[in-house]
Amino acid sequence: MxxxxxxxxxxxxxxxxxxxxxxxxxxxxxxxxxxxxxxxxxxxxxxxxxxxxxxxxxxxxxxxxxxxxxxxxxxxxxxxxxxxxxxxxxxxxxxxxxxxxxxxxxxxxxxxxxxxxxxxxxxxxxxxxxxxxxxxxxxKCRVVTKFRNTIGLKGRLSTRLQPNHPTDDPTGIAASIVDGLMYGNGDAVIGINPATDSISAVITLIDMLHEIIQRYNIPTQSCVLTHVTTSIEAINRRAPVDLVFQSIAGTEAANSSFGINLAVLKEGYDAAQSLQRGTVGNNAMYFETGQGSALSANAHHGVDQQTLEARAYAVARKYKPLLVNTVVGFIGPEYLYDGRQIIRAGLEDHFCGKLLGVPMGCDICYTNHAEADQNDMDTLLTLLAVAGITFIMGIPGSDDIMLNYQTTSFHDALYARKALGLKPSPEFEEWLLNVGIFEKSEALKLANTLPTPFQRALSHLH
Amino acid sequence: MSDDNNPIVVPNPWSKLRQYTTARIALGRAGTSLPTKPHLEFQLAHARARNAVHHELDVKRLEASLVALGHQPLVLHSAAENRPMYLQRPDKGRRLEAASREALTKVARPAEGYDVVFVIGDGLSSFAIEENATAFLDVMLPPLVQQGWRIAPLVVVREARVAVGDEVGELLGASMVVVLIGERPGLSSPDSMGIYMTLKPRVGLTDESRNCISNVRREGLNYGVAVHKLLYLMTEARKRGHSGVQLKDEAETLSSTLTAPSKSFLIESQ
Structure with a gap:
């Protein structure tokens, strides 16, 4: 017509x-x-x-x-x-x-x-x-999801603690985890992008995150962001997988370029469900998307990239995810040229995701070959926080030393929480107060000293 | 007013962890925000990374270093004429310009064909290639020669995307292509090289068909480990007849990750 x-x-x-x-x-x-x-x-x-x-x-x-x-x-x-x-x-x-x-x-x-x-x-x-x-x-939209805590409640802003390390070194990763937790980050997930897809390396990381979450009783979940088939294999090998991750897109052909289809996602969903590792709920999938992914795989059917992005959320919602985020500025200037385009796209993605009933977060980010900078990210962060974004990324000093791009820092999350009176998920907030990372006060206040369990852990080091 | 117990810039009591990672941890805080010093250090790093993106590959020097290794490379150009076009038109960076295609068709080839062609592309960081490509090949090529791989002449492509290797491989009739390419520069690593291996390269393949080893550089994944991984992937791909998602990287205990303790200070017994 x-x-x-x-x-x-x-x-x-x-x-x-x-x-x-x-x-x-x-x-x-x-x-x-x-x-x-x-x-x-x-x-x-x-x-x-x-x-x-x-x-x-x-x-x-x-x-x-x-x-x-x-x-x-x-x-x-x-x-x-x-x-x-x-x-x-x-x-x-x-x-x-x-x-x-x-x-x-x-x-x-x-x-x-x-x-x-x-x-x-x-x-x-x-x-x-x-x-x-x-x-x-x-x-006005509210999408609430649960695993070991409750994500997406009104007045809450969660963060993914992203402790990436270029060689997956456990000590280097642990150092970034400490940094993030001490800044009140990590309630959406502690999620690592591994440097390689190797099943043994992935399982090493899954085990490590599992032990940290258990040792310190942190009401959060872990994820190693590897291909869904690798997570399935890890589950088959009895690794303690919390969330199963996958990058998804809005066309069958684009998904095929990621090496997946709906049947494979269903397998991943079933594998995650079979473990029943959630305590307050069992939303166990974590998806990432981003405008331009279908075009970059030459699988766009002549459809504009924003519509295709929204179609990816229909794929996401089928598998009742805990978290979905658009990695808005990661793909580069050929899809979103500058700060202005990235800002609008981030807001569109959040808006479309929420209307479709998806727990939408945003990796508020840019690469060094895009015409964007920290000021653009502050603008998008502020707008999304006002719009009620479910979660954002948290990384040391905005610098991802593994994926080579800039996203929001632990400090940035506290800025948004402080400026708008937002809190982490309730179970995680309680942990932050009990362990002594936040001080018990009206306003958001960090303690000046290291909580005892972490002091003990660091005492072995010189 | 500030005093020793209530300083304006609050240092983080875990600053000794900085020795274990290049991540920007323990930056301290002013209120809950980034203090002036780390804030401006970040601005400087960003300015430098921006410069790295626009730095042009020193082809003459690269060529000379490869010749010193005993390899005369073929220097080609993608269909992206210059850097601004390269940044906005990835499709152009994935294909060769006409003259380069022509040059490739003239390359002599053995009757049985080449087993592999190595393609060196500037990608988003020429600096990564200038730092790492020759040094990596110096370790990579001898074991391949020893194992009897028929290696095509090295190919350098300017303004290159990963997929340009597919066209190079197809035109040379090579069974496999390995692309060494500058990854997009990070704030702390403007010199990171990526390696992409694709079996049966031909125009039109997508990432599904490739296996990737990323962050190859002196401070990242070192050459020895990268060579070991790539040899494994190449051997397995040839044996199984496919590369990409289907070919899982099962290589055991290769990276420094796995020679390091698999536990960290957070979960050592206390």
Missing amino acids: SYSYSIAGHRFSFENLRVLMAKATPARSGDYLAGVAAGDDEERVAAQMALADVPLKVFLVEHLVPYETDEVTRLIIDDHDAKAFAPISHLTVGAFRDWLLSDEANERSLAALAPGLTPEMVAAVSKICRVQDMVLIAQ
Whole structure:
């Protein structure tokens, strides 16, 4: 089906919904790279006006990626909950934006609506939202998940403690873990990106994290971010795996470039569930995504990168994850060129994820070949924290010495918590107070001395 | 006012852990924020890393060092004309320019074909290649020669992405390609080299088909360990007939990780 919009006698035509969505997307380098972006600002706004008039129902019948050849499309369509969709099924994309901003949309109605929304619907509405709309609407969404603590409650901001080391050296990793815990980080997960995929090295790390969490009674979970098939193998070898990780994308072909499909994810999900290692819940998957991944695998079907990113969340929600995060600035300037594009993309991803009912976090980050810096990250961090982001990364001094990029630091997390009065997950907060990392006071206050158990651990060292 | 018990910049009592990692730990805090000194040190590191991205590969020097090893490399160029285009058009960096393709078709090859071609690409850090490529090959090539691998002439590609190796391998009719490439520079490691091995290279392959060894540099994964891992991957890939996700890196006790104690101070008995 084709779409058009006339402005002052000039008729803008868009041959189908896929083209319309791409041209309505706020400008970014990845869509130019794919050759799908609007030719200029006027065509972009015309596309947004045409898109605002498209009934939401259309997304259920006009598929951007063919149903017959793509299992992600089949997942989206086959799992769509018509009953949940009913309250807004008569709306257009533009009217849906108004509805989301109205008082009709609240924590309860949005939670009920989530299974009735498709990624394409939320991507469409995000394209006609300003930054403040995405902040305000996402803030109304609440997605709560549990494993050894409770993530995503109102007024809480969790962090993944990311103690990466270029050679997976256990002592080097432990040093970063101490640093992070002492700054109140690590309630979302203590998650290591291993330097290699070797099963033996991965199991060494899984064992180590397991022992640390046990020894210090930390109400959190561990993850070694290796390929899902490696985690399955580790579980087969009886390693104490908490969360099973995988990078995912929004098309079958892109997932295939990651060496996965939905069946493999299901195997990973079943393996994680079989261990029942959670204490307060059993959300046991951890997914990472990022705009541009499908294009980088040449698996984008001519669809804009932001819509494909939202489709990855449909994959994620199928497996009831504890955590999902968009690694927004990691992929590089060919997809998100500068701070301005990274900031908008981070907010879009969080907004779409939350509307779809996914526990959305963000790796607020950039690489050294992008036109971005710490000021851009502060802006995105502040906006996402106001929007109610579930979790962010925490790393020593913003510098990932293994993955070679910059993400938010332990200090940054405390900035956001302090500026907005946010707390870690309740179980973790209690641990921080009991062990003596936080001082018992109204405001967030760190103790000046090292808590006894950690003092003891460090006393062997010179 | 501050005094010894309540200093404005609070040092972290775990600063002795800094000897175990290059991560920016124990930076101290002003309130709960980053104190001025580490804040400005970070700004400087970022400025330097930005410079590393835009540094041009010294091809003449690289060529001379490879010749000194006994290898005359073929110097080619990707379809990305310059660095700004390279940064925004990865598709161009994955393919060779026409003249380079032409040059490759003229390379003589043995009747049985080459077993492997090594491709050296500047990637996002020419500095990584200048520091590590020749030194790595100096350790890597002798055991391969000894094992009877038929090694194609070395190929250097400027403005290269990993996948450009697929086209090189395909045009040379090589059974395998190993790409040495500058990884994107980190704040603390502007000189990190990545190694990607792909069996049966041809244009259009994705990361699924490759095995990767990253962070190869003097302060990271050292050459000896990287050589050992790569030899294992190459041998296994050839034996099993595939590379990539299917080929798990089962190499035991290779990295310094595993020669170091598998326990840390946090879980030693207390």
